[in-house]
Structure formats: C-alpha cells, structure tokens
Amino acid sequence: MSTVYLVTGANRGIGLALVTELSTKSTTIVYATVRDLASPDIRELLALAGKNSNVRVVKLIAPSEEDSKALAKRIEEEVGHLDVVIANAAIDGQGKIVEASIETFINAFQVNTIGPIVLFRAVHSLLEKSKRPIFADISSISGSITNGYAPAEQAAYAISKAASNMFVKGISIEHPNIIALALHPGLVKTRNTTHLLDMFGIKDLSEIGGITTDVSAKGVIKVIEESDKSHTATFRDYKGDTVPW
Numbered sequence: 365m366s367t368v369y370l371v372t373g374a375n376r377g378i379g380l381a382l383v384t385e386l387s388t389k390s391t392t393i394v395y396a397t398v399r400d401l402a403s404p405d406i407r408e409l410l411a412l413a414g415k416n417s418n419v420r421v422v423k424l425i426a427p428s429e430e431d432s433k434a435l436a437k438r439i440e441e442e443v444g445h446l447d448v449v450i451a452n453a454a455i456d457g458q459g460k461i462v463e464a465s466i467e468t469f470i471n472a473f474q475v476n477t478i479g480p481i482v483l484f485r486a487v488h489s490l491l492e493k494s495k496r497p498i499f500a501d502i503s504s505i506s507g508s509i510t511n512g513y514a515p516a517e518q519a520a521y522a523i524s525k526a527a528s529n530m531f532v533k534g535i536s537i538e539h540p541n542i543i544a545l546a547l548h549p550g551l552v553k554t555r556n557t558t559h560l561l562d563m564f565g566i567k568d569l570s571e572i573g574g575i576t577t578d579v580s581a582k583g584v585i586k587v588i589e590e591s592d593k594s595h596t597a598t599f600r601d602y603k604g605d606t607v608p609w
C-alpha cells in the first residue's frame with residue numbers, strides 16, 4: 365500500500381522542496397496544496413507533478429474549512445487514508461508587540477495557528493486509518509518559549525508558532541494513536557527569510573548558519589520517517605535534535 369502524504373504551502377520554499385523529495389519515492393503519493401491553481405507561482409510544482417504521477421496538486425487556502433473538507437473528501441475517494449500530514453504553509457508576522465498592526469497578529473494566527481487546526485479537524489479520521497499516522501506541524505524555533513522569539517522582532521509570527529506548538533501537544537493528548545510532531549526546519553533561505561539579509565547586513569543566510577531548502581526538506585522527511593509513538597509531542601529540528609518548548 366502507498367504511503368500517502370499531504371504537504372501544505374507546496375508551491376515554493378520548503379514546501380516545494382518537501383514535495384520534490386517525496387516525489388522521488390515510488391511508493392509515496394503526495395497531495396501538494398497551493399492557494400491558487402491558476403497562479404504563475406505554482407509553475408515549478410505543476411512541472412514536477414507533470415513528471416511524477418504520484419504528485420497531486422490541490423487547492424487549499426488556510427484556514428478555509430471548505431477547502432480542507434473538500435481536500436479530505438478527495439483523498440478519501442482516491443486513496444481512502446492518509447499517513448502523514450506536513451502542515452507547512454505559514455506567513456510572516458513582523459514587528460514588535462506594540463508596533464505591529466492588529467491585522468498582522470490576526471493574519472499570522474489565522475494562517476499559522478488556525479490553519480493547521482482546521483486542516484487537522486478535516487483529515488484526522490483519514491489519519492486514524494493509517495498504521496503509523498503522523499501530523500507534523502512545521503513550527504519554528506521562533507515559537508520556542510525558552511529559546512525563541514528572536515530573530516527579527518517578529519512578535520505575531522513567534523506567538524502564532526508558540527500557539528501551534530500547544531496545538532501539537534493537544535493532538536498528542538486527545539489522539540494518542542496519532543504521532544504529533546512540532547518541527548523546526550532550520551534557518552532556510554526562502555522568500556520568507558529575505559528580510560533577514562538586510563537585517564543582519566549579509567549577502568547569504570549561510571553566513572549565519574542558514575541551509576538550503578533541499579537540506580531542510582531531506583532532514584525533515586528523515587525525522588518524520590524515523591518517528592514512532594515515543595516521539596509524539598516532541599519539538600525537534602531538521603536534524604532530529606530537540607528544541608526546547
């Protein structure tokens with residue numbers, strides 16, 4: 365039986381790298397979600413899906429309940445179960461607590477926190493049909509209460525990610541048969557992190573330990589593949605190292 369993955373925010377950045385890596389695995393089917401099926405921004409993903417019949421591109425705007433339910437229905441009809449969800453889609457939320465607009469906070473929470481919750485509510489019964497169900501929330505070290513918040517005065521982003529970490533803990537308690545993971549993908553050069561170049565006065569994120577999307581995605585997938593029930597409610601990075609909550 366195929367291993368069925370669902371990856372959100374799959375048209376660029378780490379999401380695209382995750383789908384690219386998963387597409388090479390012959391026994392894997394990947395549902396790869398994008399916000400707009402007509403956008404020129406999804407060309408690379410469509411080309412990948414054109415070459416690999418195990419990649420299926422679907423629409424999901426977080427936190428739409430309608431999209432999430434339609435996606436779950438399609439997966440139910442086509443393959444009948446789901447093994448791994450990688451809730452990767454997210455937006456930035458820059459600015460200090462008193463300086464960022466309230467919309468910045470609302471938007472970050474809508475996409476980064478409510479989005480994965482709505483998705484989980486729609487697909488958990490499909491996950492329950494898997495022998496090794498995994499819900500991996502792509503969190504961030506920014507959401508670590510111990511080590512996070514920095515860099516870059518991203519209050520809305522950091523707080524929304526800390527909240528999504530508690531959501532992962534909640535899954536582990538309410539659905540003990542589902543392996544619930546919070547994963548930090550590393551500091552990765554994507555559109556999401558270009559502002560850091562100016563902030564740190566550098567040309568390339570590798571100068572401050574940044575990695576490529578490819579290294580991040582391969583690491584995240586390895587961590588997921590090697591996870592079992594003993595890992596539920598853990599917060600780890602793309603190398604499998606523990607990140608303090």
Ligand code: NDP
Pocket residue numbers: 372373374375376377378379398399400405424425426427451452453454455475502503504505548549550551552553554555556557
């Ligand atoms: P990008 O900004 O490069 O990509 C974000 C993806 O999410 C895009 O596909 C985007 O779609 C999608 N997305 C944004 N808003 C929505 C929405 N409302 N509904 C559905 N999809 C949406 O991000 P990264 O690849 O850098 O980050 C991926 C994940 O890793 C995120 O969860 C991020 O918080 C986390 N992370 C990243 C780090 C890094 O260094 N890059 C560090 C720590 C954590 P579209 O193209 O349509 O906008």
